[in-house]
Amino acid sequence: MAYKARMMIPFSKMHGLGNDFVVVDERVERHGLTPARIAALADRHRGIGCDQFVVLRPACQAGADVFVRFFNADGSESGACGNASRCVADLLWRGEGRRRSVLQTRAGLLPASVDGETGLVTVDMGPPALAWRDVPLAEPADTLHLPLAGDPAAASMGNPHVTFFLADLLDLDPVVAGPLLEHDPLFPERANIGFAQVLSRAAMRLRVWERGSGLTLACGSGACAAAVNAVRRGLVERTCRVEMDGGALSITWRDGDGHVLMTGPATTSFVGSFDPEIYPS
Ligand SMILES: N[C@@H](CCC[C@H](N)C(=O)O)C(=O)O
DSSP states (O other), X not given: OOOOOOOXXXXXXXXXXXXXEEEEEOSSOOOOOOHHHHHHHHOTTTSOOOSEEEEEEOOOSTTOSEEEEEEETTSOEESOOHHHHHHHHHHHHHHHOOSEEEEEETTEEEEEEEOTTTOOEEEEOOOOBOSGGGTTOSSOOOXXXXXXXXXXXXXXXXXXXXXXXXXXXXXXXXXXXHHXXXXXXXXXXXXXXXXXXXXXXXXXXXXXXXXXXXXXXOOHHHHHHHHHHHHHTTSSOSEEEEEETTEEEEEEEOTTTOOEEEEEOOEEEEEEEEOGGGSOO
16 A cells, blocks of 8 residues: 655644644745634644634734734634734744744734743733724724623724623623624624623733634733723723633733733643644545
8 A cells, every 4th residue: 555645734732821722833834724724723623623723924024023823713813812922922932042022913013022030921912992993893982881781891902802890700601692792793893702800909800702712711812901991991900910711811001102011821732743634625
């Protein structure tokens, strides 16, 4: 029997607080990835399995080290992913010795740095966009008080987020409420739906139903948006610990330039390679 040598495609499997990613490096060579193929690879039963799929391409903007594209498990693309941004910065540190890097994303240039002692990664996620057109919403509305039951607030961190503030997170099942809200007609590009419980002036609990991926163990951009919305509502200070099912992030909404800084861990679970034969035809 003749065996055909197959070209295997290398990947890193990473996570930020349990929000997990397949990272494929296309800086040297393209691998024929399409939204349908990404969705197949993200499938937890028939593919590799992940919440988001991350593709690295050569940077094409001055000052950037790498161009990063983020895809959800359903194959849709997102402008931002906080946890994956930390993972890419960690990859550049461990693989290429860059303790500081600049990620080019559809949401802009994101400077990142790795703390040599703690290993924690900080990403400057840029300023939130708070105008209704920028979230985006389908019609003019006050983004601090959306015209929806439960009085949520909205903000974009390069991707659309809505935050509900609840007295007790146990009062609500995100798996029931999340999909309905993600597809509400107020959100023409769908939305990530966060459910927050403020614990103190410096801490909150958060669960996020993610657009295109479902309930995840943590959402970095969701944590940034929740902290921003909580500050806008006068509920927390500008630096806040956001506790999610997979662990906690420190979020600072900086005075002055209004950038949001996100600090937390990034972990490589394993590296591997996949056979493009598993691509759907
Ligand atoms: N897990 C993310 C966000 C990923 C993208 C999101 N689902 C979207 O479609 O906007 C994070 O850590 O920020």
